[in-house]
Amino acid sequence: MRLESDLMRGAGPVAVLKLLERGEMYGYELADALERRSQGVLAMGQSTLYPLLYNLEAKGYIEAEWRVADSGRRRKYYRLTPKGRKRLATDTDAWKRLAGAMSALGVLGPADARASLGVAP
Amino acid sequence: MRLESDLMRGAGPVAVLKLLERGEMYGYELADALERRSQGVLAMGQSTLYPLLYNLEAKGYIEAEWRVADSGRRRKYYRLTPKGRKRLATDTDAWKRLAGAMSALGVLGPADARASLGVAP
DNA sequence: GCGTATACCTTGTCAGACATAGTATGTCAG
DNA sequence: CTGACATACTATGTCTGACAAGGTATACGC
Structure with missing residues (x-):
């Protein structure tokens, strides 16, 4: 990732959990929020973010729900457990x-x- | 390590380089310094520290020299390049x-x- | 002499970061 | 109305790093 090489290893999960603290978000939204809210420092590619989400979900830290947004697009919303x-x-x-x-x-x-x-x- | 699970991934090398900034140190001394100077937060086992040192040396960030201390003990001193x-x-x-x-x-x-x-x- | 502290090395495992590639659908300019 | 672009999620495979476990060897205190 652009995540400052490997300096930020371990920062990803915490950042994601922190963002979800305020309310549910979907993957793409999380990627965008991480990018913007940290001036790119915590930006991570989709190939890093999604596996990270599956991992957090598998461990029971977050849970997901498929919904269809007003735009008609299917989105997987995640929230903190x-x-x-x-x-x-x-x-x-x-x-x-x-x-x-x-x-x-x-x-x-x-x-x-x-x-x-x-x-x- | 005790390094707060994997939160600190990436912190190890920086901490080591920072300690070596002041002058040369040997492995065991580094382990001890990391432990004490960070109240245990940056403590890492030898199986983490030594490979880390070899890695930094292989990449040319530090260099090592064997010397015998006054105690008669062989020590490998590392310094920043x-x-x-x-x-x-x-x-x-x-x-x-x-x-x-x-x-x-x-x-x-x-x-x-x-x-x-x-x-x- | 024998335990403990000092000091370094090796092997093997597992998880995490990522590149690459793919699928599918909505939006909008022309 | 069609093709490029943005949105949105998934899958595979590689590489690196953290670490546990298990050595070796020497000095020092009792």
Whole structure:
């Protein structure tokens, strides 16, 4: 993907779960949202996104439903399951700690560390 | 690894390069430093660290030299090559943009976004 | 001497990122 | 009304990276 080589491995699932937190979305919409909302950083090809979705679904984090939109087009809508919501919380926490660790090493700025660890400046 | 499951994929090489930025270190020392300096978040087993080092060496980002320490123990010291220094700069930048993207989605706190993107609060 | 810490190496497995390719349908310019 | 283009999902196969498990070898404390 354009996902900054392999730096972002593991970021994909979290980003998808986070987007679905607000409400259901379909695959193509997710791809577009990831692209736009992250200025391309989290953009991923369809061959990355769809298998990722099937994987999350197989593990019970999201569930899908086929519907026909007003446009007449068939779309597969995905939404978070309670299990997925839990995983999102865990992953978000893990990401914050990872950002904190990278800050501690100097890879990210110190502000990241404070924000991630909830420490007052 | 303890590296927060696979969330941190890609973080390993950057962390190692960053540690080597200050000066040479040997494998065991790197493992220990990663563990301590990140409060365990970036800790990785030897079976992850050593292959990672061989990989970075094969790609010319680091170079190694066997030496005998005062303790009498043989150690393989690694140091950054100019190429590795360049890659560290690129990767650091990519990480900041990734952190910025995750912030934009709400996975990381907003302070991360400001710091990562260099935007005034 | 014998356990523990230090220090490095190897093999094999599995999951994830992706390129490539394919199917099918709605929209719109000409 | 037709062909190009955008939308939308699926399938296959390759490559890399994370890791568990299992070695080897040496220094040091007791």
